[in-house]
Amino acid sequence: MLDLGTSLIASVERDPNALAICDGDVELTYEEWFGKISALVAGLATLGLKPGDHVLTLLQNRWENASLHWACQLAGLIVTPLNWRAKPDEIDYAIEDAEVRIIVFEDATAEAVARAAKANGLPKLKAGEPDAEAQSLTLLMASSSPDASPRASADDWSLMLYTSGTTSRPKGVPRRHRAERAAAIAHVAQNLYRHGECTLGVMPLYHTMGVRSLLASSVIGGTFVCLRRFDVKGALDAIARRSVTNLYLVPTLYHDIVHHPDFSKDKVATVTKLGYAGASMTDGLMKKLRSAFEPELFVNHYGSSEVYTFTIDQNAAAKPGSAGRAGINQRIRVVPLGAENTQVRVKTGEEGEIVASLLGDESFEGYWKRPEASAKALRDGWYFTGDTGFVDADGDLFVTGRADDMIITGGENVSPVEVESCLSLHPDVVEVAVVGLPDERWGKIVTAFVKRSAPIDEAALDGHCKTSGLANFRRPRAYVFVDEIPKSPVGKLLRRKLVAGEYDAETSVGESRQPALS
Structure with a gap:
């Protein structure tokens, strides 16, 4: 297996004059880009960095960020990216946990870095103009340097992503070069990417999906179109200007694109392949995307930071809700909830916990400095995902x-996803999220938080659920109308915020109401 640095060099040799990366007016061929990456590799060495050192990044999806990612692969450094919105205490935690040797940031993250106590005294690089505390990453790449040679093997660490902690500190997920390249090759194969495809680089490079898009693009001699932060107009303009051919996004971003007033089929006519991951997609959104894009390929990719690919469905719209079958590098099972023995599987149609084989080429080997978390998640040669599901x-x-x-109401198990998909098919429902809220009689009640486009009321939505065939115990007993559904920076639904009451009740269509329970 090639290390990633050698993999990039092979791409440069194969397609030296192909357009590799765009960022606004910045356009670089593979040969031009490799020259700048090589200069950065030399510059990192002058800062005293050695193979195996962690490089903490707080950057948006700019060309310098993508360049740094590749430079680290060549230099044998471990990219350790954080959300560019990270707070000072989160930066301090990562610095200590990963034993960071250098911080790379930009104007948008400068204040947080300055307020992070543990960042004091660490070497720093800044994308764009330098300042008193940091050299310029951009200027470092403007210098001349011999072509870089790989200093890492396929078995060395490539990057460490941090999982988003909800009840505890984030966990570091270190991944080796061979696992990263295997994931990129699988991504190309399972999304049927052709040579020279053009990818919209909007999923952040601190997220598995963003890294996957970057690496896969290089494998096919493709173009990576940077979008520094997501906005619909910017995305539509980039798609049209650069003739983007494939999209790989979370469902929330697709939702925002197709519901935006600037959206039209003409602007996305070059897009032939849609891929999504990160969350389930409602039936209503899938139906709208199929009509709006008329894609040749519509892929549902189910995976995680720990094990990139669990399953793939290459015809997602034909069977809404299906995550398909195990990816080409994986085996999966569904075992009883709470099971220790992965040899015991649930029956067809029965719900359980999804587990994935750790022998897969894309798998991680355990959490960074968290043996207790590793022991809980990695058992019997399988990764326990914490996700529930069933096989049909x-x-x-x-x-x-x-x-x-999972909502347990009156002794019955209710999956929020099933209820959300049902409600999403109502024409006046723009977005919906379903959670269980505490109730003295039922334990928890199924509660739907709805963003609506017209003054539809609870009775009409309840009637919709009845006629859709949703079982009575799964129907929401309460509705709350909101202006926005809370989401993470990468578009994941944050149900915990709804449960905690951290949302804004609707102000634009009508007042939120909660019916009496019956």
């Missing part, structure tokens, strides 16, 4: 949610 009679997996999100 055709052998296709359906992911029903997180084990922690």
